[in-house]
Structure formats: C-alpha cells, structure tokens
Amino acid sequence: MAARPPSATDMGNYQGRIIKGIGGFYYVDTADGIFECRARGIFRKEKVTPLVGDVVRISVDESSKTGAVEEIFPRNNVLLRPPVANVTQMAVVVATANPRPNLFLLDKLIASAEYAEIHPLICWNKSDLESGEELVELYEKAGFDVLLLSAQTGQAVEELKAKLKDQVTVFAGNSGVGKSSLLNCIFGEEAFATGDVSQRVERGKHTTRHSELKALPFGGYIIDTPGFGSFDISLLEPENVAELFREFRDYTDGCRFRDCSHTVEQGCRVLEAVKDGTIAPSRHENFCALVQEIRDTNKRK
Ligand SMILES: Nc1nc2c(ncn2[C@@H]2O[C@H](COP(=O)(O)OP(=O)(O)O)[C@@H](O)[C@H]2O)c(=O)[nH]1
Ligand SMILES: [Mg+2]
Ligand SMILES: [Zn+2]
Incomplete structure (x- = not known):
C-alpha cells in the first residue's frame, strides 16, 4: 500500500x-x-x-x-511528533555497544509502535564492535522481527532494504546508534549527516523539525527525521501496558486475577512465565518501570 x-x-x-x-x-x-x-x-x-x-x-x-x-x-494512523500519517513500520535502532544498549528505551519504543499499530522492526547495529547474538535472540524469542547489522561492514544491509521495500518506515532510537549511517548505506550516498553526539546536540538546537518522506529507489518511503521520540505516555493507563508487550499476551489472558497488574502479585501467570524463563527478565523489568512511569505521570495530572 x-x-x-x-x-x-x-x-x-x-x-x-x-x-x-x-x-x-x-x-x-x-x-x-x-x-x-x-x-x-x-x-x-x-x-x-x-x-x-x-x-x-x-x-x-x-x-x-x-x-x-x-x-x-x-x-491508517497519525504520529504526532513529528506529524506524519500512514506510517507502516518503525525501525527501532539500537547499538550492541557504544552507546551501551538502553533496553528500557528500546522496550518503550517498541511499546509505542505497538500502541500505534505500526510494525516494529528491531535493528541491532554496530555488530562489528560487539557480536550481539544474545540480544538478537532475546527479541526474536519475544516474537519480533530482528536484524543484526553493521553500517560499518554492511552486514545485513540487503536484508534491511528488503524489509523497507514498499513500507513507510520511521527510524527511531537514541542518538549515536547509527541511524544516519544506516540510511546512508541504504541510499548509497552521504545524504544524512553522521557524527558524534555533542556535535548533533548543538545542531539540533537551531533546527526546527518538520518531517519529510524520502522515496526509496526500490519502492516505499522512509521518514527523513531520524530520532523519533517515544509516544506520549500520558495517553496510556497502567492497565493497558501489558497488551503492548506482545509475548505477555498468552499469560495475561490466562492470569487468574481479574485486576492483576502483572507486576508483583503472587501466583500471577506473567510472573510465573518470567520465573520459568519464557519471558525475559529485562522485558518484565522494563514493563514494570513503564507502568510505574505512567502511574507517576497520571498522579501529576
Ligand atoms: N563501529 C561502528 N560505528 C558505527 C556504525 N554505525 C554508525 N557508527 C558510528 O557511530 C556514530 C554515530 O552514528 P550516526 O549515524 O550519526 O548515529 P545517529 O545519531 O543514530 O544518526 C558515528 O561516528 C558513526 O560513524 C557501525 O555499524 N559500526
Ligand atoms: Mg543521525
Ligand atoms: Zn497477572
């Protein structure tokens, strides 16, 4: 489409x-x-x-x-910051090293993609610095589409292109993880400025952000404003967070407590799945942290 x-x-x-x-x-x-x-x-x-x-x-x-x-x-949908309609995919870029992976930010971005009903594509970059296999496995096991890339060596860049074909993709992720570098690999030119974090912060202060779609030579578009933030969490209620963690769904349905928050309750099916290793502990910790963040935000409203 x-x-x-x-x-x-x-x-x-x-x-x-x-x-x-x-x-x-x-x-x-x-x-x-x-x-x-x-x-x-x-x-x-x-x-x-x-x-x-x-x-x-x-x-x-x-x-x-x-x-x-x-x-x-x-x-089909509208993202607010920056405002874009009909996005079909969010490429969440994370580096296996330098900067150290921030799994909370990653899980939050994934949750915001799920919230907007946009397909999350998890892109681990800088595999030349750190192999990243456990991280890939963690997210594959949770049910995600995952790539292990290197903008430096070109690893998996062809696979990334195949995933972008005919989609409207927004790139999200911390600064310094290699979003602009990956986009330059895809377009085969230095269309996007790359560099260290301090330079970018300076530049960012004076540039207003309006989004633009860039047509891919093989079909589809990418959004030309890398560095999408996560969503406005004040839109969410704590009880809606579990459905944004896709591998929890099997257990939330079967949880015997009707109003279970799936964070601390004795006998909760989600917590049991964490204990037996079916759900990754980091995913559950980040779920709890996001629930807490929403509770704190709602209190201030
Ligand atoms: N070793 C290594 N460095 C990379 C890779 N991708 C990007 N970088 C470097 O990481 C820094 C930040 O990259 P940039 O593309 O500007 O990140 P962005 O802020 O996410 O757009 C730059 O110095 C890049 O040269 C990679 O795959 N491997
Ligand atoms: Mg950049
Ligand atoms: Zn529960």
Missing part, C-alpha cells in the same frame, strides 16, 4: 503521496513526478490539515504543472 499509487486517468487528476509540506505548499509524489500543490479552502473550513504521508487526489494545471489537493484518503 505504500508503493506509489498509479496516476488517475482523468484529465489533470493524479493520485499521490504528500512527501513534504512547507509554508502552505504540499509536495505530492505521483507516478508522473512530484507536483507542488496548495490545499483547497474546503480543508481549512473543515479544520483538516493535510499531513506528510497522506495519500491524496490532486488536480494539476497542465501548463504551470502546479496543483491543488482535492481529496485526502482515509488515514
């Missing part, structure tokens, strides 16, 4: 995807090229703002080659 839609047959009418929005102009990628468009006044009246990622119908003035957004097709 993320492939470029075919152009419509009507005169001057095209279908495409908004890849960029700046100062009231929308840039729409179609099978016949990219068109600069304005939005029809009707959207303002209906308080609808076209978003990057929207699949739209546009009318194009054939002499000026500029157009107008006529219709926005129904969205």
Whole structure:
C-alpha cells in the first residue's frame, strides 16, 4: 500500500503521496513526478490539515504543472511528533555497544509502535564492535522481527532494504546508534549527516523539525527525521501496558486475577512465565518501570 499509487486517468487528476509540506505548499509524489500543490479552502473550513504521508487526489494545471489537493484518503494512523500519517513500520535502532544498549528505551519504543499499530522492526547495529547474538535472540524469542547489522561492514544491509521495500518506515532510537549511517548505506550516498553526539546536540538546537518522506529507489518511503521520540505516555493507563508487550499476551489472558497488574502479585501467570524463563527478565523489568512511569505521570495530572 505504500508503493506509489498509479496516476488517475482523468484529465489533470493524479493520485499521490504528500512527501513534504512547507509554508502552505504540499509536495505530492505521483507516478508522473512530484507536483507542488496548495490545499483547497474546503480543508481549512473543515479544520483538516493535510499531513506528510497522506495519500491524496490532486488536480494539476497542465501548463504551470502546479496543483491543488482535492481529496485526502482515509488515514491508517497519525504520529504526532513529528506529524506524519500512514506510517507502516518503525525501525527501532539500537547499538550492541557504544552507546551501551538502553533496553528500557528500546522496550518503550517498541511499546509505542505497538500502541500505534505500526510494525516494529528491531535493528541491532554496530555488530562489528560487539557480536550481539544474545540480544538478537532475546527479541526474536519475544516474537519480533530482528536484524543484526553493521553500517560499518554492511552486514545485513540487503536484508534491511528488503524489509523497507514498499513500507513507510520511521527510524527511531537514541542518538549515536547509527541511524544516519544506516540510511546512508541504504541510499548509497552521504545524504544524512553522521557524527558524534555533542556535535548533533548543538545542531539540533537551531533546527526546527518538520518531517519529510524520502522515496526509496526500490519502492516505499522512509521518514527523513531520524530520532523519533517515544509516544506520549500520558495517553496510556497502567492497565493497558501489558497488551503492548506482545509475548505477555498468552499469560495475561490466562492470569487468574481479574485486576492483576502483572507486576508483583503472587501466583500471577506473567510472573510465573518470567520465573520459568519464557519471558525475559529485562522485558518484565522494563514493563514494570513503564507502568510505574505512567502511574507517576497520571498522579501529576
Ligand atoms: N563501529 C561502528 N560505528 C558505527 C556504525 N554505525 C554508525 N557508527 C558510528 O557511530 C556514530 C554515530 O552514528 P550516526 O549515524 O550519526 O548515529 P545517529 O545519531 O543514530 O544518526 C558515528 O561516528 C558513526 O560513524 C557501525 O555499524 N559500526
Ligand atoms: Mg543521525
Ligand atoms: Zn497477572
């Protein structure tokens, strides 16, 4: 569904995807090229703002080659920061070393992908520094799609490309893990600035973030703002967290306590699965930490 839609047959009418929005102009990628468009006044009246990622119908003035957004097709989802519609996949990038893996951030990002019903793809990078096999196994066993990559040696970059094909993928993860480096491997050019953390923090202060889709040469798009944050946890209630940890689901259903928080209760099925090694202890610890974070946030509301 993320492939470029075919152009419509009507005169001057095209279908495409908004890849960029700046100062009231929308840039729409179609099978016949990219068109600069304005939005029809009707959207303002209906308080609808076209978003990057929207699949739209546009009318194009054939002499000026500029157009107008006529219709926005129904969205599958909307991410808020930065605002993008119809994302299908979140590539969560983590380094096996340098920086040391932050499993809490990883599990939180995975939970935010699950919350938005976006496919999480776990990308362990820097395998040249640290082999990372246990980490890959931990997440594979939990039921995730996992790659062990190195932007340095090119390990698994072809597999990554295959996973990105025809998807709209956002890259998430801490700074320094190698998101920009992986994207440069994929595009085969130095399109994304890489570097050490301190430089980036400086740069980040002065740049406003608006998102942009970049078309992949083999089909699909990636979102050009690496470093997606996690979701707004104030949207969640503590009792909704367990369903965002996919390998818990088998046990939460069978848990004999109706209002079990699956954090400390004696005889809880989830805790039993942790004890017998079916659920990884780190996943359960991070689940408990996320539940606690939400409880603390809700208290302050
Ligand atoms: N050894 C090694 N270094 C890497 C790898 N990928 C990225 N780096 C380095 O890690 C640093 C941060 O990479 P960058 O792509 O800027 O990370 P980002 O902040 O996630 O975009 C840079 O110095 C990269 O050269 C890798 O696979 N192996
Ligand atoms: Mg970067
Ligand atoms: Zn329980």
